[in-house]
Amino acid sequence: xxxxxxxxxxxxxxxxxxxxxxxxxxxxxxxxxxxxxxxxxxxxxxxxxxxxxxxxxxxxxxxxxxxxxxxxxxxxxxxxxxxxxxxxxxxxxxxxxxxxxxxxxxxxxxxxxxxxxxxxxxxxxxxxxxxxxxxxxxxxxxxxxxxxxxxxxxxxxxxxxxxxxxxxxxxxxxxxxxxxxxxxxxxxxxxxxxxxxxxxxxxxxxxxxxxxxxxxxxxxxxxxxxxxxxxxxxxxxxxxxxxxxxxxxxxxxxxxxxxxxxxxxxxxxxxxxxxxxxxxxxxxxxxxxxxxxxxxxxxxxxxxxxxxxxxxxxxxxxxx
Numbered sequence: 504x505x506x507x508x509x510x511x512x513x514x515x516x517x518x519x520x521x522x523x524x525x526x527x528x529x530x531x532x533x534x535x536x537x538x539x540x541x542x543x544x545x546x547x548x549x550x551x552x553x554x555x556x557x558x559x560x561x562x563x564x565x566x567x568x569x570x571x572x573x574x575x576x577x578x579x580x581x582x583x584x585x586x587x588x589x590x591x592x593x594x595x596x597x598x599x600x601x602x603x604x605x606x607x608x609x610x611x612x613x614x615x616x617x618x619x620x621x622x623x624x625x626x627x628x629x630x631x632x633x634x635x636x637x638x639x640x641x642x643x644x645x646x647x648x649x650x651x652x653x654x655x656x657x658x659x660x661x662x663x664x665x666x667x668x669x670x671x672x673x674x675x676x677x678x679x680x681x682x683x684x685x686x687x688x689x690x691x692x693x694x695x696x697x698x699x700x701x702x703x704x705x706x707x708x709x710x711x712x713x714x715x716x717x718x719x720x721x722x723x724x725x726x727x728x729x730x731x732x733x734x735x736x737x738x739x740x741x742x743x744x745x746x747x748x749x750x751x752x753x754x755x756x757x758x759x760x761x762x763x764x765x766x767x768x769x770x771x772x773x774x775x776x777x778x779x780x781x782x783x784x785x786x787x788x789x790x791x792x793x794x795x796x797x798x799x800x801x802x803x804x805x806x807x808x809x810x811x812x813x814x815x816x817x818x819x820x821x822x823x
Contacts, residue, residue: 506537506538506539506540507538507539507540507573507574507815508539508540508542508570508571508572508573508574509534509539509540509541509542509572509573509574509575509576509815510542510544510551510560510565510572510574510575510576511527511530511531511534511541511542511543511544511575511576511578512527512544512546512551512575512576512577512578512579512584512589513526513527513543513544513545513546513554513578513579514527514544514545514546514547514554514579515546515547515579515580515581515582515583515584516546516547516548517581517582517659518581518659518663518664518684519580519581519659519663520547522580522789522791523578523579523580523581523584524545525789525790525791525792526578526580526789526790526791526794527543527578527790528791529790529791529792529794529797529807530576530578530790530807530811531543533806533807533808533811534576534808534811535808535811535812538812539815541576542567542572543555544560546579546583546584546589550562551565553567564596565592565593565596565598571598572598573598573599574598574599574600574601574815574818574819575589575593575598575599575600575601576600576601576811576814576815577589577590577600577601577602577766577787578787578790579787580787580789581659582658584787585608585611585612585785585786585787586608586609586612586613586658587604587605587606587607587608587609587612588605590602590603590604590605590608591605599818599819599821600818601765601766601767601814601815601817601818602765602766602767602768602786602787602814602818603762603763603764603765603766603768603786604763604765606763607762607763607764607765607786608786610762611762611783611784611785611786612658612786613657613658614631614655614657614658614689614783615631615633615657615687615689617762617783617784618631620762621758621761621762621781624757624761626754626757626758626781627778627779627780627781628780628781629691629692629693629694629773629780629782630648630691630692631648631689631690631691631692632644632645632647632648632689632690633657633687633688633689633690634678634687634688634690635686635687635688636682636686636687636688641678641688642674642675642678644690645674645678645690646671646674647690648690648691648692649692650668650669650670650671650693651667651668651669651693652667652668652674652690652691652692652693653665653666653667653668653689653690653691653692653693654666654667654668654674654677654678654680654681654688654689654690654691655681655688655689655691656681656682656684656685656687656688656689657685657687657688657689658685658687659684659685663684664680664681664683664684664685665681666680666681667693678690694773694775694780695775696773696774696775696776696780697717697718697719697773697774698717698718698720698771698772698773698774698782699715699716699717699718699741699743699751699771699772699773699774699779700715700716700718700769700770700771700772700795701713701714701715701716701751701752701755701769701770701772701799702755702767702768702769702770702788702795702796702799702800703755703756703759703764703767703768703769703770704766704767704768704810704813704814705765705766705813705814705817706813706817707813707816707817710756710759710760711805711813712752712755712756712759713796713799713800713802713803713805714739714740714741714799714802714803715739715740715741715743715748715751715752715799716737716738716739716740716741716795716798716799717737717738717739717741717742717743718735718736718737718738719735719736719737719738720735720736721735721736737795737798739795739798739799739801739802740802747774747777750777750779751772751774751779754770754772754779754781755770758770758781758784762784764784764786765817765818766786766787766814766817766818767788767796767810767814768784768785768786768788769784769785769788769795769796770783770784770785771783771784771785
């Protein structure tokens with residue numbers, strides 16, 4: 504049987520490039536080479552180059568040496584992987600791809616737009632306000648949310664550019680820091696609780712919800728250092744009562760459904776009392792050795808090879 508020709512898309516020009524490369528390495532190591540011919544493509548400078556030789560993929564038909572790719576496995580965090588841009592291009596080329604479609608990717612990447620959409624479904628979320636570069640009333644609008652607050656780029660991931668602000672005197676500095684990563688900045692109310700995260704994917708027509716991870720950061724909050732520099736304790740399965748566990752997993756499944764997710768997604772929460780407040784939805788979550796989804800899959804006794812097979816099968820069946 505001829506092997507499926509898979510393009511593993513990674514890299515990028517943005518802040519999340521390093522994480523994308525690490526995630527792709529994990530995926531590449533666990534794709535079944537009996538089934539798949541895998542070519543890692545580094546997206547940079549608006550070109551797809553093979554990670555090994557630097558050869559450039561033909562943009563006009565998404566092929567290499569005249570041989571088209573059968574599927575794109577997306578491990579490109581941030582822009583243009585998680586905001587729907589790559590998905591739109593692949594749709595035009597008629598190439599199936601893993602994960603959410605262009606619309607869902609764009610919606611979830613825009614944190615405030617996603618929050619606005621989810622309010623219809625009565626999803627608990629922190630209060631927030633969006634400010635734009637160049638607005639002369641940025642500080643006035645930001646102060647609508649009582650301190651303490653989190654200040655973060657509206658369209659970015661991996662906790663780049665995020666700050667916790669406890670004093671009004673520090674607000675402008677935090678906003679300026681977030682503007683280094685985006686032209687839109689989200690000021691979000693602080694929720695005093697514990698952080699949890701839960702992944703989900705589709706196996707056939709069934710939504711499989713993974714075990715919950717409890718996150719105990721050694722830093723003040725779950726920032727970049729805590730996520731990727733071993734500055735946090737990640738406990739899977741989370742130390743939750745059966746009732747709270749079921750509540751979190753049910754909410755994860757609901758979010759996966761109402762957002763129209765495909766592939767592997769991860770929902771991040773803050774637990775306040777008995778209520779899980781959604782922080783954000785991740786449509787291309789990290790897959791590096793330190794990432795949360797591989798930890799959850801291991802606890803659920805789901806091999807990464809099996810997990811990736813399910814995601815590829817879903818993409819090929821056109822269930823989007």
